[in-house]
Amino acid sequence: MCDEDCAPRRDSSLLPNQERLAGFVSVPGCSADALLPVGMLLSLSHNRRPLQTIPRRADPYAAAPRLPDDEVLDLPRLMGTDHPIELEVGPGRGGFILERLQNDPAVVIVGLEIRRKWATIVDKKIDGLGYSSRGRVFAEDAKPALARFAPRTVCRIYVHFPDPWWKKRHHKRLVVSPDFASLAAAALVPGGELFVQTDVPDRADAYERVLSEHSAFEAWPSGARVEDPQFGARSPRERRAIADGLPIVRLRFRRRASGE
Numbered sequence: 080m081c082d083e084d085c086a087p088r089r090d091s092s093l094l095p096n097q098e099r100l101a102g103f104v105s106v107p108g109c110s111a112d113a114l115l116p117v118g119m120l121l122s123l124s125h126n127r128r129p130l131q132t133i134p135r136r137a138d139p140y141a142a143a144p145r146l147p148d149d150e151v152l153d154l155p156r157l158m159g160t161d162h163p164i165e166l167e168v169g170p171g172r173g174g175f176i177l178e179r180l181q182n183d184p185a186v187v188i189v190g191l192e193i194r195r196k197w198a199t200i201v202d203k204k205i206d207g208l209g210y211s212s213r214g215r216v217f218a219e220d221a222k223p224a225l226a227r228f229a230p231r232t233v234c235r236i237y238v239h240f241p242d243p244w245w246k247k248r249h250h251k252r253l254v255v256s257p258d259f260a261s262l263a264a265a266a267l268v269p270g271g272e273l274f275v276q277t278d279v280p281d282r283a284d285a286y287e288r289v290l291s292e293h294s295a296f297e298a299w300p301s302g303a304r305v306e307d308p309q310f311g312a313r314s315p316r317e318r319r320a321i322a323d324g325l326p327i328v329r330l331r332f333r334r335r336a337s338g339e
């Protein structure tokens with residue numbers, strides 16, 4: 080392979096005449112067979128620094144907090160409690176989880192955030208405020224993580240303003256789906272809650288349909304769309320939607336005693 084010293088020269092007049100073949104030039108220092116088309120030579124010559132010498136920045140979130148590798152995750156045990164815990168899917172910048180911890184000293188809550196950056200920052204903030212025995216955020220994709228949860232270990236699942244994907248080809252990333260409903264149903268205790276809110280009307284309709292059609296859930300306390308349940312905390316997107324005067328659809332479902 081060529082190193083920096085053999086980077087192709089831009090000015091072909093610098094090359095010996097015999098190396099200037101029709102449309103091709105040889106690369107000095109390389110094997111005599113290394114002939115490059117002139118176009119390629121010119122484009123390469125604009126970027127004289129070989130890629131391997133560009134210093135790569137260390138990933139500042141490489142050590143993001145992760146869940147243990149266990150096949151079955153007993154989150155209450157991990158958090159040092161015998162009681163079912165709360166779960167927030169996609170806490171983002173963490174406003175909800177932080178306020179929930181601040182405003183209710185009995186709450187034990189875990190967040191699963193796919194973005195390592197936010198999981199790291201929010202988990203650190205929780206620790207800095209002295210709540211790490213009651214709250215954590217892990218850098219995880221919620222669906223595979225939920226699939227490992229021990230059954231009936233979660234009392235409430237919050238999904239605030241999920242799914243910022245608008246292109247059809249990204250729809251497979253949508254969090255709230257029939258699969259997710261089944262995973263949530265398995266993790267929740269009977270009578271446990273699934274709360275979903277959004278300011279996107281089409282998404283609200285789709286979520287309502289998915290959850291209403293799932294045998295494990297029933298709208299609660301009466302009808303899926305509820306007034307602000309006042310959990311004593313708001314998510315960052317919820318605050319923004321309120322400030323912008325956007326209507327928010329809030330969906331509340333309860334895990335039935337039966338159903339999968």
Ligand SMILES: C[S@@+](CC[C@H](N)C(=O)[O-])C[C@H]1O[C@@H](n2cnc3c(N)ncnc32)[C@H](O)[C@@H]1O
Binds near residue numbers: 191193220241243316
């Ligand atoms: C539109 S933001 C809303 C953030 C926050 N819930 C709020 O209301 O302000 C959606 C969040 O969900 C996270 N997210 C998306 N897919 C996820 C997944 N499969 N597992 C965990 N988090 C996910 C995104 O990284 C992002 O932080």
